[in-house]
Amino acid sequence: MSESQLINNPDTVSEATINRLSLYSRLLSALETEGITVVSSRELSSRSHFTATQIRRDLACFGQFGKRGIGYEVSTLKRAVNEILGVHIRRKVALVGVGNLGSALLGYRVLYAHNFEIVTAFDSDPQKWNQVINNVVVQDPSRLPQIVRSEQIEIGIIAVPPHAAQRTLDLLVSAGIRAILNFSPTRLVVSRHIKLRNVDLSIELEGLSYFLQHEPINAHKKHDSRCK
Amino acid sequence: MSESQLINNPDTVSEATINRLSLYSRLLSALETEGITVVSSRELSSRSHFTATQIRRDLACFGQFGKRGIGYEVSTLKRAVNEILGVHIRRKVALVGVGNLGSALLGYRVLYAHNFEIVTAFDSDPQKWNQVINNVVVQDPSRLPQIVRSEQIEIGIIAVPPHAAQRTLDLLVSAGIRAILNFSPTRLVVSRHIKLRNVDLSIELEGLSYFLQHEPINAHKKHDSRCK
């Protein structure tokens, strides 16, 4: 199966659509496990919180995967979605920062199950060098450029303290890494040709706090308001 | 300082705006540290990747905080934003699932610095009961409802394996928790009156994988395309 049927230029596909593709992939895996071989967008919709139209439109960004009057072949669509996401290939990941969060990521099986593999870890603390955590050896960050190249690592994860985050990002980029996941609660500056995603736990918790602050217990009513 | 000047019904404020408020709060803290006392939306814009209009509009959802011709008083605006987010109050958090990720969260200082405190942890594995991790005692989940009530815990974090996530959510909700952060890669079903946010690392990494798959190295060009 090749990507020859791809019609779209991915530059123009929204991040929201890409995120939904990940969920479609999981949904299709679940259907496959259940032994369901053909599925309509309506059925996919009923098993998720997406509308049938939205699912069809998202897929239409990348080609024509269904049969009118019939629906989608589950295994074919799943393979296509995984290829669109590029998750049919195992991706090698470098972790920088082996503190609490970093060590946890080394043992986080879900990532491995989704075809990502943390193959090296780095920490600026010399006491951690050569420690082995979940089969991964912690290295001196000065060795990062060489190891990234020799191991063909494509993705970097930043799990260092806030003050070291920008420096770490620059190090990863100069080593040729083009896709980076940042866990530090810092807005980093990066060239447009590099993909940076942020996971910011403080923002998530503060969003929950906002809800607690404003949503009275047992509130069910709706008002109108000046602010959309 | 009270919330008396709040004009808006928060039901209608978008999640995007709320997330930006967290970043405005940080920005204002940094300005305060620098000794800057008054700031314009233009200056805030230049120190972030938000437009001045967007900042003014976000704030306008909640009242009038600036002086025309002058700008915003940094400390006043910071306090107002923190009250809007409800982060002026310390919030107690219960963690469920003390595996790799859960243990890491117990030691994650950034949360404490943002006024969140994990006061108890639960795990279904009896071998972990009564273990103390970062001053927090791991408990039997059957004690959760009682402890949530006695400790006045408002927020729950789900860090259990995927198959236990829905059950954990239901347990938290039945104990009276209304705001929940879910780390399991599972889409959970929840009543409309409960706020659930998901942190899904697989989706983030798959978004990076998509970029690697589609963005050729050194690609700078733009095409037009059928898909917006």
Place this chain on the structure above:
DNA sequence: TAGATTGTTAATCGATTAACAATC
């Protein structure tokens, strides 16, 4: 063929940006 469902165009909705009157 009749019924079902896709792929896509047109309509709607919501969020962002531009513009500007109000006012410090």
Place this chain on the structure above:
DNA sequence: TAGATTGTTAATCGATTAACAATC
């Protein structure tokens, strides 16, 4: 007063939803 900057209305942009012709 003149210059600056807010708060807000109107215009634009982008994403979602509805509708339907194409077609299995």
